[in-house]
Amino acid sequence: MTLLSKLNNFLADRFNYYLTLTVSGLVLALLVLAILNLGSRPHxxxxxxxxGATQLTTVLAPKLLIDFAQPMDRQSVEDALLLSPAVEFDTSWSLNKLQIKFKYNLDSGTNYHLQIGDQAKDIFGTQIAPVVDFSFTTPELSFVxxxxxxxxxxxDRIIRYFIGANTEKVLYSADNIIGFTENDNYLVVAVRTDSGSALRIVDFKQDSFVTLDWGGDNLLVGKVHMSPVADQIAFTAQVVEMVNGIAVPKTA
Structure with a gap:
C-alpha cells in the first residue's frame, strides 16, 4: 500500500468518526428534548x-408577540390562529416567538379576541394545552x-371628546389657562398666576387625579410640549415683572 493510499484511508476513517460523533450528538440532543417535552405540554x-404592553394605546397597525415555551410546528400554529373581528395580518418567527403584524389600522373602541386552537402542535406533534384565549380592546378615538x-x-376647561361615543370628559379646569400638552400618562397645564405662571401636572395613572404644582415667580410659561414616547416636557418661559399688580414681560 502506497503512502498516498494510507493517507486517504486515514482521512476517510477520521471523517467517518467525526460524522458518526456528530450524528450521535444530534440524536442524543433530540432524545433529551423529547424526554423534557414529555413532562410539559406546549403552552x-x-x-x-x-x-411590552398587554393593552393597546394606539390603533395604528400594531404588532402582537406570542412567546411559546417549546419549539413549535410553525405551520400548525399559524393554521390554528383565529382573530375576531377578522383582520388581515402577517406572521414572522424568531426562535419560539411568533410576531403578528396587523396589515391595517384596527377599529377604535373595539373588543378583539385572539384564539390559538388545539390543532397547534410543537415539533414533536404534541398538541398545545391549554387553548390560548387573549382579548384586548382598542382605545376610542378622541381629541383634547x-x-x-x-x-x-x-x-377654563381642558376637555377630552370621544368621537364614537359622542361624550366628553373634563380633564382639568382652572382660571387663566395659558396652554397644555398631554400623552397617555400625564396632562401638563400652564396656568397664569398673580406673580407669573405655574405648570400643573395631572397624573392619569392614578385612580383619582393627582395635581402637582411646579412653577416660578416672575416667570411666564409660553408654549408647552411633551414627547409622545417619553414623559419629557419642554417649554418656553419669559421673565416678567409686576406692573400695577399685573405680571408683564420684563424689558431689558
Missing part, C-alpha cells in the same frame, strides 16, 4: 404588544381641546 408563556370661559366665575 404560551406570554402575549404582549410591541413595547381647551375651552375658554370668559364669563365671570367660569374657569
Amino acid at each position: 404560551v408563556k406570554s402575549i404582549y404588544f410591541e413595547g 381641546y381647551l375651552e375658554r370661559n370668559s364669563r365671570e366665575y367660569q374657569p
Whole structure:
C-alpha cells in the first residue's frame, strides 16, 4: 500500500468518526428534548404588544408577540390562529416567538379576541394545552381641546371628546389657562398666576387625579410640549415683572 493510499484511508476513517460523533450528538440532543417535552405540554408563556404592553394605546397597525415555551410546528400554529373581528395580518418567527403584524389600522373602541386552537402542535406533534384565549380592546378615538370661559366665575376647561361615543370628559379646569400638552400618562397645564405662571401636572395613572404644582415667580410659561414616547416636557418661559399688580414681560 502506497503512502498516498494510507493517507486517504486515514482521512476517510477520521471523517467517518467525526460524522458518526456528530450524528450521535444530534440524536442524543433530540432524545433529551423529547424526554423534557414529555413532562410539559406546549403552552404560551406570554402575549404582549410591541413595547411590552398587554393593552393597546394606539390603533395604528400594531404588532402582537406570542412567546411559546417549546419549539413549535410553525405551520400548525399559524393554521390554528383565529382573530375576531377578522383582520388581515402577517406572521414572522424568531426562535419560539411568533410576531403578528396587523396589515391595517384596527377599529377604535373595539373588543378583539385572539384564539390559538388545539390543532397547534410543537415539533414533536404534541398538541398545545391549554387553548390560548387573549382579548384586548382598542382605545376610542378622541381629541383634547381647551375651552375658554370668559364669563365671570367660569374657569377654563381642558376637555377630552370621544368621537364614537359622542361624550366628553373634563380633564382639568382652572382660571387663566395659558396652554397644555398631554400623552397617555400625564396632562401638563400652564396656568397664569398673580406673580407669573405655574405648570400643573395631572397624573392619569392614578385612580383619582393627582395635581402637582411646579412653577416660578416672575416667570411666564409660553408654549408647552411633551414627547409622545417619553414623559419629557419642554417649554418656553419669559421673565416678567409686576406692573400695577399685573405680571408683564420684563424689558431689558
